[in-house]
Every structure is written in structure tokens, then in C-alpha cells.
Amino acid sequence: MLPAQMDEIASRYATVSDKIRALAAAGCARADIARFLGKRYQHVRNVLVEGRPPTQVGTPPSLQSSSELPGLQETGRTFDRKASNGIIRLPIGADGSIQLPALLHKALGYHPGGIAVAELREDSLVLLSAGESLRRAQAIVRELIPGSDSLADSLIEDRRREAAEEDES
Numbered sequence: 001m002l003p004a005q006m007d008e009i010a011s012r013y014a015t016v017s018d019k020i021r022a023l024a025a026a027g028c029a030r031a032d033i034a035r036f037l038g039k040r041y042q043h044v045r046n047v048l049v050e051g052r053p054p055t056q057v058g059t060p061p062s063l064q065s066s067s068e069l070p071g072l073q074e075t076g077r078t079f080d081r082k083a084s085n086g087i088i089r090l091p092i093g094a095d096g097s098i099q100l101p102a103l104l105h106k107a108l109g110y111h112p113g114g115i116a117v118a119e120l121r122e123d124s125l126v127l128l129s130a131g132e133s134l135r136r137a138q139a140i141v142r143e144l145i146p147g148s149d150s151l152a153d154s155l156i157e158d159r160r161r162e163a164a165e166e167d168e169s
Contacts, residue, residue, distance in 0.1 A: 001028050006036050020047045100127075 109130030
């Protein structure tokens with residue numbers, strides 16, 4: 001590969017390690033990468049053996065999961081809503097979408113293909129659990145229905161009255 005092509009590929013990355021990974025992914029030999037970047041062959045080899053994908057310039061560190069960063073691997077533990085501090089960092093994708101961790105899906109009762117309900121406040125967005133959104137919807141319907149009668153009881157009463165009228169005729 002020509003040095004101009006290598007420079008074009010490497011210029012998109014901020015760190016030497018990311019440049020090494022990107023050049024290797026483009027098919028450059030380790031020795032060529034070492035000569036181009038002015039690094040030792042062993043440095044290039046060590047970076048490539050680590051096996052982390054390159055991060056382009058401008059990608060916020062928050063989009064890198066902690067499992068990708070050496071020394072920051074965490075042991076798994078279940079999500080406990082009461083134990084959490086209430087603030088969770090969520091990555092924003094290039095298309096503007098926000099992805100929730102799978103543990104939050106489970107804790108909030110969300111399912112793939114389902115709908116998440118959120119409440120927009122002055123300067124915040126609050127996601128509601130499936131149960132809470134159902135309770136709020138029921139409360140709205142109760143406000144719209146006059147009286148305190150149960151709709152199910154009213155329907156049963158109407159059906160019985162209609163059946164009695166049919167029996168009389």
C-alpha cells in the first residue's frame with residue numbers, strides 16, 4: 001500500500017493504537033505499519049494481538065463500552081433498581097437513537113418490538129415502566145368516565161337488561 005493511502009486511513013484516528021488497527025484492517029503488513037508510523041514492530045504486534053476495534057476521531061469515549069477498555073472489565077451482576085443511583089449514561093447512536101441496556105429492558109418490562117412510554121418534563125425525559133404506563137393510562141380513562149361505576153359491571157347490566165327485554169317479547 002502506498003504511503004499516501006496509509007496516511008489517508010491513519011488520519012481518521014487519534015491514537016497510534018487505533019491507527020495501527022485501522023491500517024492492519026486495510027491489509028497492511030505489520031512491518032509496513034511499524035515503518036510508516038515510526039514505531040517498533042513489537043509495538044504494532046502487541047496492539048494487534050490485543051484485538052480491540054479502532055475508534056474514529058470524534059467518537060465520544062462514552063460510546064466505548066467498559067468491556068472494551070483494558071483493566072476496566074467488570075464482573076456481571078444483576079440490575080437492582082433500588083440500589084442504582086438513578087442516573088444512567090446511555091450512548092447516542094449516529095442516527096440519534098438511544099439504546100437501553102438489556103438489564104433495563106427487563107427491569108422496566110420492555111420487550112423487543114414493544115413500545116416504551118416516556119414523559120417529557122422541562123429538561124428531562126423519564127422512561128416509564130410498562131406497569132406504571134398502564135396505571136397512568138387507566139387513571140386517564142377513569143377521569144373521562146362519569147361516575148365511579150365499573151365499566152365491566154355496566155356492560156353486564158346492559159346485556160342482562162337487553163336479554164330480559166328479548167325474553168319478554
